[in-house]
Amino acid sequence: MTTTPLLEIRDLHTGFHTDEGLVRSVRGVSLTVARGETLALVGESGCGKSVTAHSVLKLIPMPPGQITSGQILWQGRDLVPLSIREMNRIRAREIAIVFQEPMTALNPVYSVGEQIAEVVRQHMGLGRRAAVDRAVEMLDMVGIPDARRRVGDYPHQFSGGMRQRVMIAMALACEPKLLIADEPTTALDVTIQAQILDMLQDMKERLGTAILLITHDMGVVAETAERAVVMYAGRVVEEGTVDRLFSAPAHPYTRGLIRSIPRLDGGQGRHKRLDTIAGSIPSQYANPPGCRFAPRCPLAQADCLAAQPPMTSPSADHHFACFHSVPEAIAP
Amino acid sequence: MAVFLARRLAIAMLSVIGASVVLYAVLALAPGDVFGELVSNPGIPPDVIANMREKLGLDQPIHIRYVNWALAMVQGDWGYSLVNRIDVGTLIWQRIPATLLVVGSAQALALAIALPVGVLAAMRPYSVFDQIASTLAFIGFSLPTFFTGLLFILLFSITLDWLPFIYRADLEQTGGAWVWAQLRQSIMPVTVLALFQAASWTRYVRSSVLEVIRLDYVVTARSKGLPERVVIVKHVLRNALIPVVTMVALELPVVFGGAIVTEQIFRVPGIGSLLISSIMANDTPVIMAVTFVFACLVILFNLIADVLYRWLDPRIKLH
Amino acid sequence: MAGPSHQTTLTVADEPRAPTSWQRFRKHRMAVVGTVVLGLLVALVLLGPLIWNVPIDKIDFRARLAMPSAAHPLGTDDLGQDLLARLLYGGRVSLAVGFAAMLVAVVIGTLVGAVAGMSRGPLDAFLMWLTDLFLALPTLPLLLLIIYLFRDALKGLVGPEVGVFVLIIAVVGGLRWMPVARLVRAQFLTIREREFVEAARALGASRLRQVVLHILPNALGPVIVAGTISVAEAIIAESTLSFLGLGFPPDTPTWGRILFDAKDFLSIAPHWALFPGLAIFLTVLSINFIGDGLRDALDPRKVR
Numbered sequence: 012m013t014t015t016p017l018l019e020i021r022d023l024h025t026g027f028h029t030d031e032g033l034v035r036s037v038r039g040v041s042l043t044v045a046r047g048e049t050l051a052l053v054g055e056s057g058c059g060k061s062v063t064a065h066s067v068l069k070l071i072p073m074p075p076g077q078i079t080s081g082q083i084l085w086q087g088r089d090l091v092p093l094s095i096r097e098m099n100r101i102r103a104r105e106i107a108i109v110f111q112e113p114m115t116a117l118n119p120v121y122s123v124g125e126q127i128a129e130v131v132r133q134h135m136g137l138g139r140r141a142a143v144d145r146a147v148e149m150l151d152m153v154g155i156p157d158a159r160r161r162v163g164d165y166p167h168q169f170s171g172g173m174r175q176r177v178m179i180a181m182a183l184a185c186e187p188k189l190l191i192a193d194e195p196t197t198a199l200d201v202t203i204q205a206q207i208l209d210m211l212q213d214m215k216e217r218l219g220t221a222i223l224l225i226t227h228d229m230g231v232v233a234e235t236a237e238r239a240v241v242m243y244a245g246r247v248v249e250e251g252t253v254d255r256l257f258s259a260p261a262h263p264y265t266r267g268l269i270r271s272i273p274r275l276d277g278g279q280g281r282h283k284r285l286d287t288i289a290g291s292i293p294s295q296y297a298n299p300p301g302c303r304f305a306p307r308c309p310l311a312q313a314d315c316l317a318a319q320p321p322m323t324s325p326s327a328d329h330h331f332a333c334f335h336s337v338p339e340a341i342a343p
Numbered sequence: 344m345a346v347f348l349a350r351r352l353a354i355a356m357l358s359v360i361g362a363s364v365v366l367y368a369v370l371a372l373a374p375g376d377v378f379g380e381l382v383s384n385p386g387i388p389p390d391v392i393a394n395m396r397e398k399l400g401l402d403q404p405i406h407i408r409y410v411n412w413a414l415a416m417v418q419g420d421w422g423y424s425l426v427n428r429i430d431v432g433t434l435i436w437q438r439i440p441a442t443l444l445v446v447g448s449a450q451a452l453a454l455a456i457a458l459p460v461g462v463l464a465a466m467r468p469y470s471v472f473d474q475i476a477s478t479l480a481f482i483g484f485s486l487p488t489f490f491t492g493l494l495f496i497l498l499f500s501i502t503l504d505w506l507p508f509i510y511r512a513d514l515e516q517t518g519g520a521w522v523w524a525q526l527r528q529s530i531m532p533v534t535v536l537a538l539f540q541a542a543s544w545t546r547y548v549r550s551s552v553l554e555v556i557r558l559d560y561v562v563t564a565r566s567k568g569l570p571e572r573v574v575i576v577k578h579v580l581r582n583a584l585i586p587v588v589t590m591v592a593l594e595l596p597v598v599f600g601g602a603i604v605t606e607q608i609f610r611v612p613g614i615g616s617l618l619i620s621s622i623m624a625n626d627t628p629v630i631m632a633v634t635f636v637f638a639c640l641v642i643l644f645n646l647i648a649d650v651l652y653r654w655l656d657p658r659i660k661l662h
Numbered sequence: 663m664a665g666p667s668h669q670t671t672l673t674v675a676d677e678p679r680a681p682t683s684w685q686r687f688r689k690h691r692m693a694v695v696g697t698v699v700l701g702l703l704v705a706l707v708l709l710g711p712l713i714w715n716v717p718i719d720k721i722d723f724r725a726r727l728a729m730p731s732a733a734h735p736l737g738t739d740d741l742g743q744d745l746l747a748r749l750l751y752g753g754r755v756s757l758a759v760g761f762a763a764m765l766v767a768v769v770i771g772t773l774v775g776a777v778a779g780m781s782r783g784p785l786d787a788f789l790m791w792l793t794d795l796f797l798a799l800p801t802l803p804l805l806l807l808i809i810y811l812f813r814d815a816l817k818g819l820v821g822p823e824v825g826v827f828v829l830i831i832a833v834v835g836g837l838r839w840m841p842v843a844r845l846v847r848a849q850f851l852t853i854r855e856r857e858f859v860e861a862a863r864a865l866g867a868s869r870l871r872q873v874v875l876h877i878l879p880n881a882l883g884p885v886i887v888a889g890t891i892s893v894a895e896a897i898i899a900e901s902t903l904s905f906l907g908l909g910f911p912p913d914t915p916t917w918g919r920i921l922f923d924a925k926d927f928l929s930i931a932p933h934w935a936l937f938p939g940l941a942i943f944l945t946v947l948s949i950n951f952i953g954d955g956l957r958d959a960l961d962p963r964k965v966r
Contacts, residue, residue, distance in 0.1 A: 068566055070562055070565055070566055072557070095571065096570075098568070099568040099569070099570060100568065101568070102565070102566055102567060102568030103566065103567045103568040104568060107566070108566045110559060110562070110563065112559055115558060115559040115560060116559045116560055116562075116563045117560055117563065118560040118563070118564065118578055118582070119560070119582070119656075119657070119658055120581055120582055120585075120655065120656060120657055120658075122657075129567065129569070130567040130568070130569075133567065133568060133569055134568060165657045165658065167657075167658050178563075181563075181567070358795060358798055361795045362795070362798070362799060365795070365799065365804075366804075366807070369804075369807060369808055369811060370807075370811065373811035373812060373815070478692075481692075481947065481950060481951065481954075482947060484950070485894070485943060485946040485947035485950050486943055486946075487898045487901060487902065487942060487943070487946070489901070489902060489905045489918075489921065490921070490939035490942060490943060493921070493925060493928060493935050493939060494939070496928060497928055497932055497935075497936075501928060501929045501932075593797060595798075596797070596798065596799060596800045596801050596802075597801070599800045599802070599803070600800065600801055600802030600803070600902070603802055603803065603806075603906075604802075604902060604905070604906070607906060608925075618803060618806060619806070619906055619907075619908075622806055622810045622908060623907070630806075630807060630810060631807070633803065634800070634803040634804060634806075634807045637800035637803040638798075638799060638800055638803075638804075640800075641798050641799070641800050642798055645798055
């Protein structure tokens with residue numbers, strides 16, 4: 012590794028101050044995204060993956076939110092101490108984001124063209140007319156039919172899938188080096204999901220944008236990402252190439268996630284119920300010393316509750332945090 | 344837009360008719376003879392009264408009387424003020440500018456206070472600024488205008504002797520001196536009215552901005568690297584104003600109520616003080632006409648608010 | 663204002679339990695202060711005259727326009743009448759008008775709202791049109807008009823004091839029912855579709871039974887809030903009328919009426935106007951704070 016990664020997060024801690032105390036949503040996350048790659052950040056809702064992503068652009072509400080420690084290195088430069096004014100030069104121009112809810116992420120009182128043109132004018136210094144042309148070009152690129160005519164339409168005149176295309180067009184309009192896609196297909200119909208993912212893949216290839224894909228869906232990970240980071244209760248529990256993770260998952264939580272993917276090939280027997288992970292994620296108020304997954308873990312022993320297991324690396328491209336598990340394929 | 348305007352105008356016309364029906368019903372239901380007072384007044388010749396009786400057709404059934412009255416109003420025949428010895432229409436036209444000037448400036452001032460204060464309070468909810476602003480807003484709209492008016496007179500006219508407490512329509516000054524005198528005498532009535540409005544609008548703006556500021560599209564706007572000022576004004580305030588317009592429209596009757604009190608305290612020669620003096624003098628035609636004008640003003644400004652609302656919110660255009 | 667309650671969307675398994683209405687109300691410091699102040703004011707006007715038993719109409723020209731002193735803690739007016747006694751007595755009337763007018767508004771509003779909410783179709787549409795029409799009427803001019811037209815007749819019928827009292831309550835209440843009607847109707851529309859009413863309907867409960875047992879108690883919260891605010895509005899309305907000289911006669915010294923009498927003596931006897939004004943202000947402020955606290959307590963969805 013001689014080149015600096017595009018994005019490197021080092022031991023990030025993000026919390027929210029509430030009446031009941033500090034909610035520690037992210038508890039020491041580290042990850043890297045290389046130029047042009049797609050990294051998936053996977054976990055159940057509430058595991059801190061969205062907070063991690065929003066921390067990168069400092070989009071968490073502050074207060075009550077706060078990055079308590081850690082570094083977010085963007086091409087080697089730490090973003091954590093930057094002011095909002097300085098962040099505004101990075102947002103959209105270098106790192107853009109697409110959100111989960113296309114129905115609410117667009118401002119209802121401005122036309123989609125206006126909303127795309129706005130970001131282009133802000134960062135690319137284009138005039139009004141050129142900015143609208145750029146908006147049309149982007150809308151066309153993300154597959155909105157008849158883009159020239161629709162550029163003046165308002166968000167409520169588009170379907171959910173089309174709105175997400177608009178959001179992606181807006182995010183990519185300034186050709187950022189990294190696109191954070193925060194559950195971009197979760198709110199959409201299954202058929203639309205695949206279209207959006209294909210389109211994202213296509214855009215990535217055309218523009219060379221790296222993608223940090225936040226998802227809870229291992230199916231989406233398998234389809235789109237090269238590498239994946241699995242998070243549980245604010246921590247990274249496993250990290251590796253997608254091939255590696257699916258062929259020989261190590262952490263019991265990752266194994267659970269993979270087992271709970273619905274399969275069409277009948278590999279689990281036609282009448283077998285889909286596997287689930289028993290229990291629910293732990294409280295974000297509590298701070299027990301041991302492994303956060305231990306209460307739900309089939310392999311848990313006394314030492315799991317006493318100390319946090321360190322990252323172990325069976326190979327250069329695979330790391331996981333568990334005392335008792337070894338990487339192996341899931342029995343069919 | 345044309346269809347909308349036509350429909351909205353039709354509704355406004357219906358409201359004007361509805362209001363006139365209510366007013367006329369109140370008048371008709373009133374016990375006794377509205378002209379009883381006049382009959383016993385030796386200063387008014389009996390034929391004038393007989394004439395008015397005939398015009399109002401007091402012996403006919405009520406709906407006929409209403410239609411006659413309404414037709415006369417439409418034709419601009421608003422009756423004759425027996426006290427002021429002048430056409431009611433003319434009288435009201437003389438008095439309306441003062442009312443609109445005071446109410447208009449007060450609304451502008453209230454807006455100039457409420458918008459920035461409400462937005463700043465909502466941007467830092469529960470901060471010291473927010474707490475002070477909210478407490479002051481509570482005090483502001485718990486202070487009735489008549490009491491604020493008296494306090495102002497006590498402080499600025501009697502104790503400090505800075506401002507005149509009687510508003511005069513016939514200032515003798517000319518040119519720059521006239522402007523200065525006009526400004527000086529307008530300060531108190533306008534401020535009294537504006538403070539009350541600003542207090543309640545600040546609350547509306549604050550709660551509306553607070554609701555909008557955490558919506559997803561505001562995060563989107565921030566993610567676009569727009570300066571905070573643009574995020575707040577273009578993305579937050581524009582949306583937050585939509586419900587505020589409705590609330591403001593709903594409060595218009597209160598605004599004109601406050602105008603009556605203010606005009607009375609500072610003797611502003613508008614239609615509000617005209618209403619009070621006419622009631623004191625039992626001048627029924629003027630009372631009816633002024634009340635009706637107030638109703639029309641409220642309906643007119645509601646119409647304006649609706650058009651504004653539609654202009655602010657493109658989503659409505661679909662329906 | 664209320665204490666901070668930053669809500670994060672990151673709720674998880676064992677988060678702290680949601681507080682009850684009472685706990686939420688108690689957290690609203692100003693609402694608690696308002697309750698205490700209003701309680702004191704009510705106690706004062708109810709019990710005060712028993713202790714401070716100076717007659718309200720004892721004329722004493724030697725003590726006219728006297729500043730506050732031991733003999734007259736709040737001073738006297740232009741006839742030398744004791745202001746404390748008059749304020750205490752007038753407060754009874756002002757507060758009684760406020761509460762009674764609120765009751766009128768709530769009863770009419772609940773009836774209109776309930777009927778509109780239960781009956782879909784033309785009746786609902788008509789009632790809502792009526793509500794909107796009344797909302798657009800300029801309240802104060804209309805109040806003045808009605809009082810002007812009906813005052814003498816009612817005076818003749820039941821005597822000046824009772825006549826004006828009844829008239830003011832009816833008119834102030836009768837012009838303040840619209841917000842309650844809207845609230846009740848809106849509550850009806852949402853609650854009507856909820857499961858437990860569905861269940862009651864399935865069990866064959868009659869329409870009236872549905873309303874009384876299932877929907878009304880649930881619509882109560884917002885109505886209580888609106889009712890509280892309308893007490894303050896009614897007190898202001900009565901004071902305004904009296905202040906304009908069109909409310910209670912001089913021998914019924916409501917707070918607004920005292921202000922009306924005092925306003926021409928502002929330069930020589932400011933205390934005469936200040937005390938009744940402060941009484942109105944304190945009462946209205948307390949009620950508004952209580953209303954705000956109740957909104958927090960009874961309507962937690964409301965964003966503040």
